Amino acid sequence: MARNGERDDPPRGLSRRAFLRGGAAAGVLGTGLLRGVPPAEPAAAAKTGAGAPIVGPGPVPMNFRINGKAVSARLEPRVTLLDALRTRFELTGAKKVCDRGTCGACTVLLGGKAVYACSILAIDAQDAEVETVESLGSVEKLHPLQAAFVENDAQQCGFCTPGFVVAAKALLDRNPAPTLAEVHHGLSGNFCRCGTYAGIRQAVLQVAQAAAADPGFAPGLPGAPGVKARKREDEAVDPGEKRKKKKKKRKGGGRHGRR
Ligand code: FES
Numbered sequence: 001m002a003r004n005g006e007r008d009d010p011p012r013g014l015s016r017r018a019f020l021r022g023g024a025a026a027g028v029l030g031t032g033l034l035r036g037v038p039p040a041e042p043a044a045a046a047k048t049g050a051g052a053p054i055v056g057p058g059p060v061p062m063n064f065r066i067n068g069k070a071v072s073a074r075l076e077p078r079v080t081l082l083d084a085l086r087t088r089f090e091l092t093g094a095k096k097v098c099d100r101g102t103c104g105a106c107t108v109l110l111g112g113k114a115v116y117a118c119s120i121l122a123i124d125a126q127d128a129e130v131e132t133v134e135s136l137g138s139v140e141k142l143h144p145l146q147a148a149f150v151e152n153d154a155q156q157c158g159f160c161t162p163g164f165v166v167a168a169k170a171l172l173d174r175n176p177a178p179t180l181a182e183v184h185h186g187l188s189g190n191f192c193r194c195g196t197y198a199g200i201r202q203a204v205l206q207v208a209q210a211a212a213a214d215p216g217f218a219p220g221l222p223g224a225p226g227v228k229a230r231k232r233e234d235e236a237v238d239p240g241e242k243r244k245k246k247k248k249k250r251k252g253g254g255r256h257g258r259r
């Protein structure tokens with residue numbers, strides 16, 4: 001029967017009867033295959049030049065350990081760790097801001113190391129523990145770093161804050177008593193467009209100071225005791241300058257000296 005004006009004639013040079021016979025024979029062969037005639041060997045799984053199996057592009061099963069829990073999902077291999085966390089595991093603490101490894105808003109810990117979750121494929125994050133800001137504290141019981149951020153006015157819009165808190169945790173884990181310069185350097189992979197850097201650095205120094213003052217204080221444990229806020233970095237005085245001022249004061253000189 002013709003469809004759309006096109007004919008479905010048998011191929012040229014073949015009678016209608018011969019064409020139908022051929023079709024029937026092919027049908028019988030196909031049925032034979034279905035009835036258990038062994039099929040041809042399946043094609044071997046594709047491999048890379050280095051011999052690693054190629055997976056995807058469709059979803060493949062993946063297993064993770066996130067915030068102490070074993071979880072799994074079927075994801076396309078192209079999915080980033082950040083998208084997996086936010087869209088599959090409903091962990092939205094890590095923020096998607098630049099999505100290209102520049103701002104640090106998506107910082108999480110992978111095997112204890114601070115990484116940009118937007119720049120790591122989920123499939124590559126299966127072998128190490130993933131820790132997000134959600135693992136640190138809760139609204140009821142803030143982590144000391146989170147409490148120190150609040151105390152030191154270390155956020156405005158708050159978009160960069162989870163990334164900074166996680167980066168600060170990684171810094172204090174590897175260097176519990178950082179200097180101001182080390183805090184600068186340790187947090188240099190995170191940007192705050194609201195410019196709350198002074199408060200952030202002060203919060204980190206405050207927690208480090210509390211940990212040093214109290215041997216039972218552990219920055220990794222929620223609810224650890226805090227200490228009184230120290231002077232903000234922008235108010236901090238150089239120790240040499242401090243000594244000079246004291247000397248002047250003793251002599252009765254200086255702007256605020258006794259007259
Ligand atoms: S969102 Fe990952 S670094 Fe900016």
Ligand code: FES
Nearest residue numbers: 156158192193194
């Ligand atoms: S508080 Fe707004 S970007 Fe840092």
